Amino acid sequence: MIECMTVGDMIPTNAFFYIDDATQHGFLIDAGSDGELLAEHAEMRGWTIERLLLTHCHFDHIGGAEDFSIRAGAPIYAAEDSPRYYSDPNWNLSLWGGGSVTLSDVTTFADREIITLAANPNFALEVRYTPGHTTDSCIFYSAHDKAAFVGDTIFLASIGRTDFPGGDEQILWDSIAREVFTLPPETILYSGHTESTTVGAEMARYRR
Numbered sequence: 068m069i070e071c072m073t074v075g076d077m078i079p080t081n082a083f084f085y086i087d088d089a090t091q092h093g094f095l096i097d098a099g100s101d102g103e104l105l106a107e108h109a110e111m112r113g114w115t116i117e118r119l120l121l122t123h124c125h126f127d128h129i130g131g132a133e134d135f136s137i138r139a140g141a142p143i144y145a146a147e148d149s150p151r152y153y154s155d156p157n158w159n160l161s162l163w164g165g166g167s168v169t170l171s172d173v174t175t176f177a178d179r180e181i182i183t184l185a186a187n188p189n190f191a192l193e194v195r196y197t198p199g200h201t202t203d204s205c206i207f208y209s210a211h212d213k214a215a216f217v218g219d220t221i222f223l224a225s226i227g228r229t230d231f232p233g234g235d236e237q238i239l240w241d242s243i244a245r246e247v248f249t250l251p252p253e254t255i256l257y258s259g260h261t262e263s264t265t266v267g268a269e270m271a272r273y274r275r
Contacts, residue, residue, distance in 0.1 A: 068086040069085055070084045070086070071083050071084075077127070077164060078100075079260070080100065081258065082097045083095070083257055085192070085214075086114055087186065087187050089190075090115075090184065091113055092115045092116075092117055092185070093114060093115075093117070093184065094116065094117065094119070094184075094207075096121075096122065096207060097122055098121075098129060098130065099131050100127060100130035100131050101130075101131045102136070103131070105131060109139060116141040118142055118143075118144055119135055119141045120182065120207060121149065122206065122217070122220070122259065123146070123219060124149045124203055125152065125159055126159045126161035126166070129170060130166075132170055142172070143173045144174050145173050145203060146176065146203040146204070149175060153169060156168060156169065160231060176194050178195065179194060182207070192208065197247070198235070198238050198239070199227065199238040199240070200219045200220055201233045204220055204227070205218070206246060213253055214254065215254055215255070216257045218258065218259045220258075222258045222260060223256075223262050223264040225261070227239060248266060253267065256269065
């Protein structure tokens with residue numbers, strides 16, 4: 068089961084619950100700016116969230132991470148280059164947003180790491196690093212459910228911005244070509260800020 072909640076007033080951001088129907092355990096992908104609201108929703112639905120996975124560490128994706136982690140008891144995970152973002156309000160843009168957001172207790176995962184549920188090891192996501200929007204950007208891919216949680220790497224009819232610290236347009240396009248457009252065309256792309264799309268639709272849009 069995939070369920071989206073859009074949270075945040077300044078920058079509405081999609082947070083995704085990816086839940087195993089058999090065990091009602093799962094993951095939260097990104098935390099927007101309201102971890103309490105997301106935790107309340109998980110509690111109401113009777114879900115156990117085993118891990119909070121971050122597609123990247125800009126403030127609009129991590130603002131609610133600590134509150135959610137504490138209330139839900141779910142440890143936070145992000146890419147190996149995430150510390151420069153989650154520890155620095157300049158890099159994670161929270162100063163630009165009028166606040167100061169930092170995280171401290173974050174576990175990192177490697178490129179191509181397979182993240183599984185303790186309650187059901189067959190329920191899994193593959194990490195694919197996709198630098199370009201940020202140096203710590205990644206996507207989470209489920210071959211079983213033909214789904215990819217892509218953060219701000221690619222959107223419906225657009226790609227992530229590259230004018231923030233660590234951004235690079237050519238690196239982003241290389242990441243998309245290598246890690247997104249090599250997925251099956253029917254794979255649904257769940258992004259951080261737009262409606263979902265598919266690999267095939269975006270490949271057709273950008274085919275030159």
